[in-house]
Amino acid sequence: MSIFFAPQLSRRALAVWQRNFLVWKKLAIPSVLGNLADPMIYLFGLGYGLGGLLPHVGGVPYIVFLAAGTVCSSTMNAASFETLYSGFSRMHVQKTWEAIMNAPVSLDDVVAGEWLWAAAKATLSGAAILVVIAALGFVHSPLALWALPAIFLTGLCFSAMGLIITALAPSYDFFMYYFTLLITPMMLLSGVFFPIEQLSAGIQAASHLLPLSHSVQLIRPLLSGTVPATAALNIVVLFGISIAAFAAALVLTRRRLLS
């Protein structure tokens, strides 16, 4: 008996996506506002409060610098919360996945549906911030539209990583480790709040291994109207981590639920 086999995927994964979308629709407005409020408070608080003390950062006012980082970190947070807390509720507490698997839907379909759903929801979260900062006049170039696929790719990457943690989690408490040991340090080391050039050479090198830094390197130039210098590398890394993490999440979820 093996948990290592090619993914058994079908269009029924979309029915899983639709299920989550229908639940979200019922609470769409508070959900979007909730996703916006927290990053906006940080953006304005730090952007204007701290930004007032600073000269231009990365050649732009600090709030503009921070706005691009906030798009990335909000996308990451939305993807992580959706796959960890909401995903765990559906998998473990409500047994929604079990119910779905009694129908002709494979576990792989369920995980794929969850993955695409969390990535979509994260994209909405990142895009909502993008809309707000564009309305505030911080975005000047149509190149910013290319940030949307980059946000989606960021969502895919962090959703897949979140699904790994969900597959391993004994309870909700477990997620604290992921946030405090991985997500929070990543936010500080990926150039969201300050340019990574501020960091020592060793830490800078380590920063290049973090998916969030690739997301920031991709999205910040797009919002300021330049083509990202390392776009190909950034896309390959984010895409590669997405696929590898999704494959790992599949195997770990099979081990958890199909034994």
Add this chain to the structure above:
Amino acid sequence: MEALTSPLAVDSLRKSYAGREVVAGVSFKLAPGECFGLLGPNGAGKTTTLRCCLGLTPPGAGSITLNDEPVPARARQARERVGVVPQFDNLDPDFNCAENLHVYGRYFSLSDAAIRARIPRLLEFAGLAGKADTSIRVLSGGMKRRLTLARALVNDPDLLMLDEPTTGLDPQARHLIWERLKQLLGEGKTILLTTHFMDEAERLCHRIAIMDEGRIIAQGSPRELIAGQIEPQVVEVYGEDAPGWARDEAGRFAKRHEVSGETVFCYVDDAAPLLAHLERKPQLRTLHRPANLEDVFLKLTGRELRD
């Protein structure tokens, strides 16, 4: 004719968890249109057997054919024509009754129009006709079970698998579920259910397999099992002196007897001599009744608790 093939055939099924064999060589075959019951104490391997049949866990050994498809190889295709009522309710708490059915229908690739057309009939079947927009959070346990049954019918399956469908329900709710299951049998559906309620098995099932410790230890119709496995008459003797009486005298009148607390169960072919004897013992109360499935079950699986 398609109807002549078995909806579910299980042969020499085995399944181990961490070196412990939970299913240890189970074989059975369902006939189209029958109700087949897997009866056994907790931990007998009933739920694991069902999970294997649905392709939700790979068997250690043996073969399973569900709706003419090999399982687990083509389990997804096999499940197209199966409806499942799980042991624990897993309705979607975020949805109302109609949405629960609608969303579930999509997992079978049914069109929204087709599902919408079925929902009123399904709700009516579940006795939830006016409750399409009611949140499932406010439904009673019995209503939830009935909605789960309706959900299992959304794809109009040929075979229904129910894992302890009435556990935790009050008698009114149980009778209503039984009545609905009989209605489904009348429509020609095949049912596989697990239970540890003897009356449920006796009322609903055409055939029963009694499972214990991962094996089927007896199989047949309720009547055959009672006739073949046990003496036809039971005399229950109660009272403080009953255990003492059992030790000294029960053996003279009953082929077989069992003591449980202050009750003695005497299994006899002819109860008359025992009853005549007991009439002279006014301190002992008696109940004379025909043997039933519970007697068979307790004889085969013992009286010890299975926790």
